[in-house]
Amino acid sequence: MPDNIKKMRLKFSKTGNMRFIGHLDVMRYFQKVIRKAEIPIRYSEGFHPHQIMSFASPLGMGLISSGEYVDMDLVCTEEEYSAADIMNRMNKVLSEGISILDAAYLPYKEPNAMASVAAASYIVHYTDKSFDMSFEEICRKKTVFFDEASSINIIKKTKKGERKVDLKPLIYRFDIKPEANGYFFDLMLSSGSQDNIKPELMLDTFHEAMGISTEAYHFFIERTDLYKNVDNTFVPLIG
Amino acid sequence: MDIKNALSDDILLSVEKPARYVGNEVNIIRKDLKDIDIRFAMCFPDVYEIGMSHLGIQILYELFNRRNDTYCERVYSPWPDLHEIMKEKKIPLFTLETQSPVKDFAFLGITLQYEMCYTNVLQVLDLSGMPFLAKDRDETYPIVIGGGPCVYNAEPIADFFDIFYIGEGEVSYNALLDLYLRHKNDPNGYDKKAFLHEAAKIDGIYVPSLFDVTYNPDGTISAITPLYDDIPKKVKRVVLTDMDEDVYPVHPLVPLIKPVQDRVVLEIQRGCIRGCRFCQAGMIYRPNREKSVDKLKEYAKEMLLSSGHEEISLSSLSTSDYSDLRELLDFLITECADKGISVSLPSLRIDAFSLDVMKRLSDVKKSSLTFAPEAGSQRMRNVINKGLTVEDIMGGAAEAFKGGWNKVKLYFMLGLPTETDEDILAIPELGNEMAALYYDTVPKEERHGKCQINMSTSFFVPKPFTPFQWAKMEPPSEYKRKARLLNDAMKEKLNHKSLSYQWHHPEVTILEGVFARGDRRVGKTILYAYLHGCLFDAWTDYFSFERWEEAFTATGVDMDFYTIRERSLDEILPWSHIDVGITEEFFKREWENAMKASVTPNCRDKCSGCGCRSYGGGVCYAG
Numbered sequence: 053m054p055d056n057i058k059k060m061r062l063k064f065s066k067t068g069n070m071r072f073i074g075h076l077d078v079m080r081y082f083q084k085v086i087r088k089a090e091i092p093i094r095y096s097e098g099f100h101p102h103q104i105m106s107f108a109s110p111l112g113m114g115l116i117s118s119g120e121y122v123d124m125d126l127v128c129t130e131e132e133y134s135a136a137d138i139m140n141r142m143n144k145v146l147s148e149g150i151s152i153l154d155a156a157y158l159p160y161k162e163p164n165a166m167a168s169v170a171a172a173s174y175i176v177h178y179t180d181k182s183f184d185m186s187f188e189e190i191c192r193k194k195t196v197f198f199d200e201a202s203s204i205n206i207i208k209k210t211k212k213g214e215r216k217v218d219l220k221p222l223i224y225r226f227d228i229k230p231e232a233n234g235y236f237f238d239l240m241l242s243s244g245s246q247d248n249i250k251p252e253l254m255l256d257t258f259h260e261a262m263g264i265s266t267e268a269y270h271f272f273i274e275r276t277d278l279y280k281n282v283d284n285t286f287v288p289l290i291g
Numbered sequence: 292m293d294i295k296n297a298l299s300d301d302i303l304l305s306v307e308k309p310a311r312y313v314g315n316e317v318n319i320i321r322k323d324l325k326d327i328d329i330r331f332a333m334c335f336p337d338v339y340e341i342g343m344s345h346l347g348i349q350i351l352y353e354l355f356n357r358r359n360d361t362y363c364e365r366v367y368s369p370w371p372d373l374h375e376i377m378k379e380k381k382i383p384l385f386t387l388e389t390q391s392p393v394k395d396f397a398f399l400g401i402t403l404q405y406e407m408c409y410t411n412v413l414q415v416l417d418l419s420g421m422p423f424l425a426k427d428r429d430e431t432y433p434i435v436i437g438g439g440p441c442v443y444n445a446e447p448i449a450d451f452f453d454i455f456y457i458g459e460g461e462v463s464y465n466a467l468l469d470l471y472l473r474h475k476n477d478p479n480g481y482d483k484k485a486f487l488h489e490a491a492k493i494d495g496i497y498v499p500s501l502f503d504v505t506y507n508p509d510g511t512i513s514a515i516t517p518l519y520d521d522i523p524k525k526v527k528r529v530v531l532t533d534m535d536e537d538v539y540p541v542h543p544l545v546p547l548i549k550p551v552q553d554r555v556v557l558e559i560q561r562g563c564i565r566g567c568r569f570c571q572a573g574m575i576y577r578p579n580r581e582k583s584v585d586k587l588k589e590y591a592k593e594m595l596l597s598s599g600h601e602e603i604s605l606s607s608l609s610t611s612d613y614s615d616l617r618e619l620l621d622f623l624i625t626e627c628a629d630k631g632i633s634v635s636l637p638s639l640r641i642d643a644f645s646l647d648v649m650k651r652l653s654d655v656k657k658s659s660l661t662f663a664p665e666a667g668s669q670r671m672r673n674v675i676n677k678g679l680t681v682e683d684i685m686g687g688a689a690e691a692f693k694g695g696w697n698k699v700k701l702y703f704m705l706g707l708p709t710e711t712d713e714d715i716l717a718i719p720e721l722g723n724e725m726a727a728l729y730y731d732t733v734p735k736e737e738r739h740g741k742c743q744i745n746m747s748t749s750f751f752v753p754k755p756f757t758p759f760q761w762a763k764m765e766p767p768s769e770y771k772r773k774a775r776l777l778n779d780a781m782k783e784k785l786n787h788k789s790l791s792y793q794w795h796h797p798e799v800t801i802l803e804g805v806f807a808r809g810d811r812r813v814g815k816t817i818l819y820a821y822l823h824g825c826l827f828d829a830w831t832d833y834f835s836f837e838r839w840e841e842a843f844t845a846t847g848v849d850m851d852f853y854t855i856r857e858r859s860l861d862e863i864l865p866w867s868h869i870d871v872g873i874t875e876e877f878f879k880r881e882w883e884n885a886m887k888a889s890v891t892p893n894c895r896d897k898c899s900g901c902g903c904r905s906y907g908g909g910v911c912y913a914g
Contacts, residue, residue, distance in 0.1 A: 068315075069296070069313040069315045070315070070547070071315070072303055072304075072309040072310045072313055073547050073548065074548075074551075077310065077549065079545055080549060080553075081547055083601060084317070084545060084598065084600065084601070085599055085600065086599070087458070087595075087596075087599040087600075087630070087632075088317075088596065088597070088598070088599035090596075093631075094836065095631040098656050099633075099652070100633060101652055102631070103631065113309075114300070114304045127670075145599075147315060147316070147317055147319075148315060148546075149315065172783045179300070184491050198904045270301065272300075273892030277673075
């Protein structure tokens with residue numbers, strides 16, 4: 053790689069009305085923001101050049117996040133544009149609901165964000181629920197469902213058909229925490245191209261095991277960060 | 292700024308593309324309602340992605356919001372999935388910016404870009420909780436204004452509107468809003484009728500309720516009479532004569548979901564010098580007025596930066612006629628080259644210049660060329676005044692084939708006045724000759740596959756304020772026969788393997804024909820159709836001709852009266868109280884020229900005295 057081609061990773065949040073924008077539109081939005089902010093991004097060759105940019109992991113419609121990542125190739129030196137410059141330029145033109153939280157230059161050989169993702173953490177609240185269960189009771193049920201279980205087998209529907217999956221080794225953290233008027237879930241789940249577990253799927257399985265139907269509740273889900281596996285420790289993609 | 296969405300998260304997450312309803316777009320204008328005297332809701336009555344692609348709304352959004360006392364917000368048609376929910380839960384239609392009910396606004400402006408949006412107009416009124424008929428709406432409701440090309444004969448929907456704005460928005464809107472403020476602040480209270488009466492004296496403001504229409508026993512119109520002596524008998528279209536005074540959205544709204552036109556649109560000129568006799572746009576936007584190329588360069592730079600768009604396109608009629616096109620395109624191509632921005636070309640006259648530009652911009656092997664001869668025979672092209680000879684067409688095609696193109700699209704119309712089977716058969720013949728030209732021009736070893744000539748036809752709809760406004764249409768059976776005739780003839784051609792043909796179904800054409808030249812009696816049919824489930828008629832999946840036929844029968848309105856009836860040149864047409872600046876004599880002269888297949892020169896070559904010189908600008912005074 054020539055010296056002036058640099059790899060940069062950005063961490064961003066997606067909140068408010070931006071949660072109604074799907075992944076393809078987030079990509080489209082970033083392409084425009086990068087031009088608006090006059091970021092020295094690298095383009096591909098050909099009649100229809102595109103920006104060299106890749107996102108770590110699509111976020112489902114309706115979810116908010118404080119830990120999304122995107123990688124991009126820049127044509128500049130770090131002296132010309134510091135990571136902080138890039139971040140400030142983008143934040144100046146971003147609409148309400150998306151902010152750049154962090155930016156870092158990476159060694160060019162660093163695997164891209166998408167390939168690096170191994171886990172994702174989530175905070176999940178109920179928006180409404182039509183069943184009653186105390187904090188103590190749900191914690192007891194969770195102990196039986198998760199901590200004491202040797203396996204949690206589910207049938208996962210994929211594009212190619214159905215596949216049996218054991219959730220147990222893919223749930224890295226399953227905590228229920230009390231708060232005023234109830235409790236919320238604090239999760240860390242396997243993520244990425246290998247074994248991607250969505251929080252809805254995991255929590256629906258838990259509620260089903262408790263005999264509660266999916267119609268009895270709605271969730272508000274926040275993805276809090278994405279992690280790579282470094283020597284069997286999960287560390288955030290910038291960090 | 293914290294604005295609560297009009298729809299709950301549950302509803303938003305249950306409908307297709309919730310981003311249609313939450314606003315928050317790039318370059319959205321935010322104002323504090325405390326400082327606002329006039330709230331204007333601007334509506335494009337179709338789905339968000341279509342409406343957001345429309346340049347006119349963006350111009351008006353800019354124009355209104357330049358006023359400190361006015362806040363213009365936007366509203367689009369809720370898609371049928373949300374329509375059901377809003378009806379069921381009685382959620383009032385709301386604007387995107389402040390998510391407020393439309394009913395709270397002083398004005399509801401609705402742009403009327405095509406006739407098939409009329410049921411969507413009624414949906415907007417219905418969901419807003421407003422009576423359909425203007426006469427049933429008192430001072431507590433917004434004033435409903437229509438604009439856009441359909442207002443030149445808006446009679447079929449006249450009963451639903453308080454005002455139609457005839458002409459270009461830049462000219463009279465400020466006067467209208469100032470007048471409204473005076474009436475609103477009147478110590479004796481705001482009186483809608485008094486406001487409308489005064490408004491009717493402003494240039495270009497048509498108040499349909501102030502004109503009485505009477506009919507003859509045979510159903511034709513006997514008179515259109517203004518109710519007051521102090522308003523003009525004819526409402527004259529207003530035109531911006533100095534294009535340097537245009538209001539342009541240099542910080543255009545950029546939606547967060549992909550609209551149909553996801554690009555910077557640069558309007559390079561208004562009006563057209565050509566005078567094709569079927570073309571309403573070529574008449575109602577006269578005179579041709581060009582914007583200065585220096586100004587366009589500035590706009591382009593600023594809009595690309597402020598939007599972040601990766602594409603720019605030009606907007607105008609007959610773009611090839613823009614005087615400084617070469618300079619403008621050279622500038623755009625250079626400016627965009629290293630920024631990953633592409634320049635998309637409108638359909639240009641195919642010649643050495645346009646082929647050269649296209650080669651620089653796109654992969655020849657993948658792209659196709661478009662010709663719009665509109666008619667197959669020279670006689671027919673002379674009738675419609677399409678100044679294009681077979682030599683022009685074949686010459687352009689030969690150049691293109693030599694340049695490496697082998698895909699060509701050809702657009703035609705069927706059902707033009709005086710059309711014979713011979714004229715129709717000339718269409719596949721033209722396609723055949725063009726294919727033969729390819730095989731003659733390009734040596735075997737240089738061809739990549741066979742050439743593809745794709746012909747398509749639409750059925751001609753006579754439009755008001757064109758020389759063909761008197762023309763009669765044909766019954767659907769005749770349209771179908773003509774399309775079949777063309778198709779069968781094509782299959783017989785030597786090069787038929789290189790030819791293909793597609794045609795539009797005639798049902799929509801017939802309805803467009805009724806609405807385009809309909810009168811006020813058609814309004815009840817449109818209302819009936821909406822109340823019986825017609826909506827999104829511009830969308831093939833939702834359009835039901837059967838439902839429309841039922842509406843016409845139930846309301847006792849005869850479609851044939853508006854479509855296939857022969858009109859005499861002295862009939863009082865439903866739009867005869869509107870003056871687009873072109874004299875009736877000109878239209879009659881042009882109708883007669885058409886019957887003689889006689890060609891009228893374009894405005895630059897020779898003035899034909901259409902009447903638009905009276906506007907005092909544009910091509911009429913050039914050179």
